[in-house]
Amino acid sequence: MQQGPWESFVGIIRSLLTPIGLGGSAEFIAILPFLILIYIIYLATVRATKISFRKVGMPREAGAGLIFLIRLIFFGIAFVAVLAVTNLAFGQELIALSALIGTAVGLAFSKSLSNLVSGIYVLAARPFRVGDYVRIGTLEGIVLEVTLNYTRLLLPDYNRQYVPNTKVLESEVTNFRIRIDDYMANRGREWIEEQDYESRVSMAVEKLRYLTKGDEIFRYTFDIHVHRDHSIQEIREIFDSLCKEWRFKFVQLPEYFYWSNTHLGLIFRFEIIVKEAKQLLTVGADFQEVLAQSVTRR
The missing domain is CATH 3.30.70.100 (Alpha-Beta Plaits)
Incomplete structure (x- = not known):
């Protein structure tokens, strides 16, 4: 049977490692260049995202949630790739495991991801800006900060309230600036x-x-x-x-x-x-x- 590029590459690595007794680890060592490539792409993506945020004037804290989401995506890609190329999981087992991991991550971060999506909408629609006096549902005060996760208000009693952006979208918003x-x-x-x-x-x-x-x-x-x-x-x-x-x-x-x-x-x-x-x-x-x-x- 003709070997594919990956099997050929692993064979070369195994032939080099066998004399020193590491031939059994050839598949794990062969995956390292691929993981390094994924890491380089991840760093480039994060850097480009930060530069884009800086150009549009978005505060640094606002990008923290999106950077975290990008980190999760690349971690998932690397994890599934390792399972696939090392034959630890294959075929239907790989698909089932990927679906299981995706479901687990989705359930664990559903609220956070929903908040992030809401934050992106708030930052894009801009129903208010920092310094505005607004009423969000039953809360009202001066907007101190708008991030991907929360909108921070200075209330009339001078307490600082963090309002989740999901609540901002679900509530009636009144901006008193005109x-x-x-x-x-x-x-x-x-x-x-x-x-x-x-x-x-x-x-x-x-x-x-x-x-x-x-x-x-x-x-x-x-x-x-x-x-x-x-x-x-x-x-x-x-x-x-x-x-x-x-x-x-x-x-x-x-x-x-x-x-x-x-x-x-x-x-x-x-x-x-x-x-x-x-x-x-x-x-x-x-x-x-x-x-x-x-x-x-x-």
Whole structure:
């Protein structure tokens, strides 16, 4: 029977090792060049992946999960190759063993792999970015970091919450960052920022910058519950007074409107606009506290 390339190669290795008593290990030693080749391809793949991540500006931590997945794939290739070329498993046995290993790895890492796929989607779709104030399901806060596995939030109580990216995809996501010109256009208004310019040239340059880029702000809404004992006129007087008092704490005068009612009372929805997300954790939280106190003291 004519020998194949692999058998011929093993025969050469065996003839060289037999004089020193290692002829029985010829198959294992012959596989070493193949394993070295797989390792070189693995290093090249990992390096190319890291360079690609760096070019698109993806943080280093975001690639850790994908690098781990690549490592698993190459390990599986090397393991199955060793079994095949050394005749430790062949034919249907090799297929069955490969399927068993694949199933075991899939079950062991199904949640992690699902998280990785979700992370890739989040990074590609970019429903939010670092620095945004978002609400993910029942959680809300400032986005500190987005990786392939988790999205890290700074909560209003200054705790740091790691949200799995699978939960990000399964939950409703609200991003409070908007372009103020788009917002004003939706409201049928024109945005005019109260700002002093040194000259008409400075004003023209600033307007040109604004038209090409647009100012981004954070528009946050929250609800205030009012007991039925209060009259609507009384509540409106209180809210109007507080909104005017806090006018210069925000980009524009805080607004409110009737939202709904329950068996306990009425619900008013407030809108505040700030330039920095962290202001929602400071002046925004203070304003909510003042509003809550104003309707509970009376």
